[in-house]
Amino acid sequence: MSRMSTWQEFAEQAPELAAQVRARLEAFQHHVLATLRRDGSPRVSGTEVAWRGPDLVFGSMPRSRKAVDLQRDARFALHANTGAPEDMVGGVDAKVAGRAVEVTGDEHRAWVEEVKPPSPDSHLFRLDLTEVTTTGVAEDQTHLVITRWTPTEGVRVYKRA
Template identity: 45%
Template structure:
């Protein structure tokens, strides 16, 4: 099961907003794709939240675009910023990136965003969203997957097993 950004916002509005804020705090983020041999590739990327979607734009014939076209799975890690992400959280989104080939959608996006042209454009379908923060002495991990509510796992300094908030 996958959700687009609007579905995620409808299902978990506060959590979606917290993640979107993390991604919008900085311009560049890290995208993980899968190479032809199955090994991971990490590259920089800008993202855009628009019209209920999380969009990924890529230069023509870039390796990451080839990776996504071959295997749509991705992970996107928000830029932690200069002082680490402890206060605002460490954000990650996973899912599938679907290439947009509709000329009208591409033209509308280009008109609104003005990316360097030509470009590949991908819409995302989410399979997981994670926000990790330090709260007091606890590491707090919030995880959302389509069709389920956000789960919160806490791990204290005692290094005991993580406990789930209920």
């Protein structure tokens, strides 16, 4: 299994990249979450994310398909909403991947009291990160700039024509 990090650990290791990705995630309310169905095929769902302490988290309706998928196989990929094409000017496309860990017990109860989700049985997942990637176009518009972070390799930048 790949090494994982909390959002805070990622932000401490790669503050500029974390700020870029957080800005993309905060620019829009809705994002696309990919999970794995029982047969291994992908499922995409809309989701909203938030920060809770050192963690990037999201909630889910009780027994939703994405929650059941993640309870069975915690692997996920989250693609930040890119918005309209003009919203990407000077911006980056952002993705995070890792394992979603369901939060239970006292921490879940505190979240329910604070956030007041539609149901007290709503799920809360902490996103442990194995990879964060941004893709953008270079200022001179001649190539893509892909920035990738992993807990083991840190930040690496790739240029692709």
